[in-house]
Amino acid sequence: MDGSQNRTLEFPVSAQPAPLATPYRTHTCGQLRVDDDGADARLAGWVHRRRDYGKLVFIDLRDRYGITQVVVDAADAPEAHETATRVRSEFVIAVEGVVARRQPGTENAKLETGAVELQARSVRILNEAKTPPFYINDPDATIDESLRLRYRYLDIRREAMLRRLVMRSRLVHAIREVHHANGFVEVETPNLIKSTPEGARDFIVPSRLQPGTVYALPQSPQQLKQLLMVGGMDRYFQIARCFRDEDMRGDRQPEFTQLDLEMSFVDEATVMGFIEKMVIEVSRATVPERPIRSIPFPVFEYDDAMERYGSDKPDIRFGMELFDLAPVLAGPDGHPASGFRVFDETLAAGGRVKGICAPGMGGASRREIDELTEFAKRFGARGLVHLSVQAGGELHGPIAKFLSPETQAAARGAAGAGEGDLILVVADTAGTTNDVLGRLRVELGGRLGLANPDELSYCWIHHFPMYQWDAEHHRWDATHNPFSGVVPEDEPLLTTTSGDLGVRDEGDPAGRAKAMQYDIALNGWELGGGSVRIWDPQLLARSFNLQGYTVEQMRERFGAILEAFEYGAPPHGGIALGIDRWAALFSNQATIREVMAFPKTQSGSDLMLEAPSTPDDEQYQELGLRFVGVPEKR
RNA sequence: GGACCCGUGGUGUAGCGGCCCAACAUGCCAGCCUGUCACGCUGGAGAUCGCCGGUUCGAAUCCGGUCGGGUCCGCCA
Numbered sequence A: 001m002d003g004s005q006n007r008t009l010e011f012p013v014s015a016q017p018a019p020l021a022t023p024y025r026t027h028t029c030g031q032l033r034v035d036d037d038g039a040d041a042r043l044a045g046w047v048h049r050r051r052d053y054g055k056l057v058f059i060d061l062r063d064r065y066g067i068t069q070v071v072v073d074a075a076d077a078p079e080a081h082e083t084a085t086r087v088r089s090e091f092v093i094a095v096e097g098v099v100a101r102r103q104p105g106t107e108n109a110k111l112e113t114g115a116v117e118l119q120a121r122s123v124r125i126l127n128e129a130k131t132p133p134f135y136i137n138d139p140d141a142t143i144d145e146s147l148r149l150r151y152r153y154l155d156i157r158r159e160a161m162l163r164r165l166v167m168r169s170r171l172v173h174a175i176r177e178v179h180h181a182n183g184f185v186e187v188e189t190p191n192l193i194k195s196t197p198e199g200a201r202d203f204i205v206p207s208r209l210q211p212g213t214v215y216a217l218p219q220s221p222q223q224l225k226q227l228l229m230v231g232g233m234d235r236y237f238q239i240a241r242c243f244r245d246e247d248m249r250g251d252r253q254p255e256f257t258q259l260d261l262e263m264s265f266v267d268e269a270t271v272m273g274f275i276e277k278m279v280i281e282v283s284r285a286t287v288p289e290r291p292i293r294s295i296p297f298p299v300f301e302y303d304d305a306m307e308r309y310g311s312d313k314p315d316i317r318f319g320m321e322l323f324d325l326a327p328v329l330a331g332p333d334g335h336p337a338s339g340f341r342v343f344d345e346t347l348a349a350g351g352r353v354k355g356i357c358a359p360g361m362g363g364a365s366r367r368e369i370d371e372l373t374e375f376a377k378r379f380g381a382r383g384l385v386h387l388s389v390q391a392g393g394e395l396h397g398p399i400a401k402f403l404s405p406e407t408q409a410a411a412r413g414a415a416g417a418g419e420g421d422l423i424l425v426v427a428d429t430a431g432t433t434n435d436v437l438g439r440l441r442v443e444l445g446g447r448l449g450l451a452n453p454d455e456l457s458y459c460w461i462h463h464f465p466m467y468q469w470d471a472e473h474h475r476w477d478a479t480h481n482p483f484s485g486v487v488p489e490d491e492p493l494l495t496t497t498s499g500d501l502g503v504r505d506e507g508d509p510a511g512r513a514k515a516m517q518y519d520i521a522l523n524g525w526e527l528g529g530g531s532v533r534i535w536d537p538q539l540l541a542r543s544f545n546l547q548g549y550t551v552e553q554m555r556e557r558f559g560a561i562l563e564a565f566e567y568g569a570p571p572h573g574g575i576a577l578g579i580d581r582w583a584a585l586f587s588n589q590a591t592i593r594e595v596m597a598f599p600k601t602q603s604g605s606d607l608m609l610e611a612p613s614t615p616d617d618e619q620y621q622e623l624g625l626r627f628v629g630v631p632e633k634r
Numbered sequence B: 001g002g003a004c005c006c007g008u009g010g011u012g013u014a015g016c017g018g019c020c021c022a023a024c025a026u027g028c029c030a031g032c033c034u035g036u037c038a039c040g041c042u043g044g045a046g047a048u049c050g051c052c053g054g055u056u057c058g059a060a061u062c063c064g065g066u067c068g069g070g071u072c073c074g075c076c077a
Helices: A078-086 A145-150 A159-180 A221-228 A267-285 A301-308 A340-348 A368-379 A405-416 A431-446 A490-494 A537-546 A551-565 A581-585 A617-623
Strands: A040-052 A056-063 A066-073 A092-101 A118-126 A203-208 A213-216 A234-243 A254-263 A300-303 A352-360 A384-387 A422-428 A457-460 A467-471 A474-480 A515-521 A524-531 A572-578
Touching: A040 A066, A040 A118, A066 A078, A066 A572, A078 A118, A078 A384, A118 A267, A118 A457, A118 A474, A145 A352, A159 A234, A159 A267, A203 A551, A221 A234, A221 A551, A221 A572, A254 A267, A254 A422, A254 A581, A267 A457, A267 A515, A267 A572, A300 A301, A301 A431, A301 A457, A340 A352, A340 A422, A352 A405, A368 A422, A368 A431, A368 A572, A405 A422, A422 A431, A474 A537, A515 A572, A515 A581, A572 A581
Parallel strands: A066 A118, A300 A457
Antiparallel strands: A040 A056, A040 A092, A056 A066, A092 A118, A203 A213, A234 A254, A254 A572, A352 A422, A384 A422, A457 A515, A467 A474, A515 A524, A524 A572
């Protein structure tokens, strides 16, 4: 997908129309063709490479659109030649001359402009350049990422980075087109707002006009878009910047971009239907070369996804589903009687014994097995049982001797395993078992190369549980979004065992309620999530109460939206998709940093601007601020 | 908050207790070259091995700390 894998064309970044001619140039460096033979032209750009033959100098001139070879001949243009010998890599120059078809046999098929060259009449140095700290003209060079970030403006000159940003621009453009074509209105919402609890820590901005108070940066425009629905906007979208003060990962930055949208008078099917159509159109417009694996997108019940893939964002480009060993291990009376105590005891205690089958890994080395076991333990498993399938169907492994031939055969059947395969089994609580096997599945899928890297495999996961029990605070916590609606048939469950909403218990019926919550996953990443909201103020209050908010806290934190809902809120629902993740997946990058112009490091630094920094005295004064308890640094 | 990995001329790597005041490639500088396109040839400059401290007769190499970057857990949707 990326430049490093395809070097037939250098800088085929953009085939867009040329910009208007300017005093510096008549054409771009990606534009000239045989048809221009004999024409006068001016080009301007950066010196990609210079080849000096003494009396003859070649300069590869580069801009965003491509590379054109400039020839400077001392015999034809002595002054230009003299300048050309002084030119160095990354100098900014302007060249005037005549376009000429190259001599037969000297054409360069690697350049789109490779059939012609610009024979210079004059060469002007617009700006000199220091020797760059890394290679700009070598697409295969590996460069330390912190160096790239420190000199991001140079990194952006590199083909791979440039094409990713151009692709991202196409992505956002396609999003806007599809939404406008479907009657959506793009509305901007403020970035200086009030804290809206969404689980993550807020970034805080102190107010100068009201010392002692702060704004919060939005974690998402969630409440604002719902208020737009109350405002009758009907169909809203925004390319919204969001801020969350949490620790970073390859797919998480403190500020990131979401496609945020909301629709009125809809149910789950309407919203998912539109989003699916939109996602398909946007994918085809942005990366037409990448096939979408299945349309319509597969839809999984949350419970089902966890059961089959051990994940709420399954990568379904390959199978290797988890399987249940409980039926296999049951004795004639239905009680666990495999003979292997760990399995039997786990099942008797209400846990799960499940496995996955790694095709062709039956010959895995001791070292590989240890690695996988270590992997499983890191995610909470107490151990990992491995069984390799021998030629006669017999299972080999440390615990194989506990299993009768009948049990072995049944296990092989459940696993769908054949000769040479490796069966991996985890016995633990349902949560741990699924989680560990789900992670193993992704890990092994990667090792075995089971996923087609070209495919885009979207799927839906919906009907998440409404709440998770928060033992520490003794309350129900919204699994996703505190505004998510409950599926109509579960509405009566939004109550407590005691019937008194003030008294909450882990066994409350509310724990069984399913949300009208849908996530969309792409190739094993969570691309986005949304829900049909609770629009009935009474029901919303009930839900908030289950989540442990008192009436006062609700007023304090959700006052605007609760009040708004008393003035007639339409049924509404929406979704938010991570643009950075989408772009990273479209360009097969492992981190969203690769599709952001100026990302931050894991510790939240901008290595180029050297942010964050200490405020100056005046800022402290104006804001009435003082840092206390900050360790001396720097 | 925690675990792990990385840090050597401009860049990417090698060296992993004395053979190293550090090697290779590329870049850079100078000279030569009229058809190259990762041009070629000749010559040259350039790092005390992130930083601080320790162990040792001796440290780029071992240990501790620290700073920076990354991956992951927690956190986060």
